[in-house]
Amino acid sequence: MSEEGRFKIHLEQQEGFQINVAFDWKRAADLLMDEPPPLGEQKGPNASRLLAAAAANCLSASLLYCVFKEEPPDNCLRAEAVCVMVRNEKKRLRVGRMEITLILAEAVTASPRFARCKDLFEDFCVVSASIRQGIPMRVTLRDEAGNVLHETE
Incomplete structure (x- = not known):
């Protein structure tokens, strides 16, 4: 597979399990990562x-x-991500599956493009398409009333 793009981010351990992540975009703030107790402090x-x-x-x-x-309206989408952790045959903790739910405001569902896009958008998501090669993922679209508008496994 050819390399379409490449970027580099820098990680530096601070103390304990706290690691500072510096992104390659000047305007993007650094991010502190940590592990939950008993390893880290969940900072x-x-x-x-x-x-x-x-x-x-x-x-x-x-x-x-x-x-x-390029111009989505403000506050028209919320998302929830569930990550189910499991133990493999060697008792090592792994991401077993993910469940992503997008909650859509009427501005999204009423758009004339929505009917077509609900069947296309997942194929253009670099991250979820890559994750799916090794981790099962269910994606659900819901309106604000909780009605399922689209679901893929």
């Missing part, structure tokens, strides 16, 4: 939480771009 998200957040963020951005292109 920042751990890698599993960032993975779930990355998948939900990528799916959200992909749907918004498909429906609205």
Whole structure:
């Protein structure tokens, strides 16, 4: 596979399990990561939480771009990411599956592009498509009343 793009982020251990992440974008703030007790002090998200957040963020951005292109309305989407942790045959903790739910305001569901985009947007999400190669993921679209509008496994 050819390399389409490349970026580098820098991580530096601070104390204990706290690691500072410096991104390659000057305007992006650094992020402190940490592990939960008993290893760390839970002063920042751990890698599993960032993975779930990355998948939900990528799916959200992909749907918004498909429906609205460059100008989505404010506050028209919320997301929830569930990461189910399991033990493998060697008793090592692993991400067993992810469940991402996007909660959509009427501005999204009423858009003429929504009917087409709900079947397309997942294929354009770099992160979730990559994760799915090794971790099962269910994606659900709901309106604000909780009605399921679309679901994939």
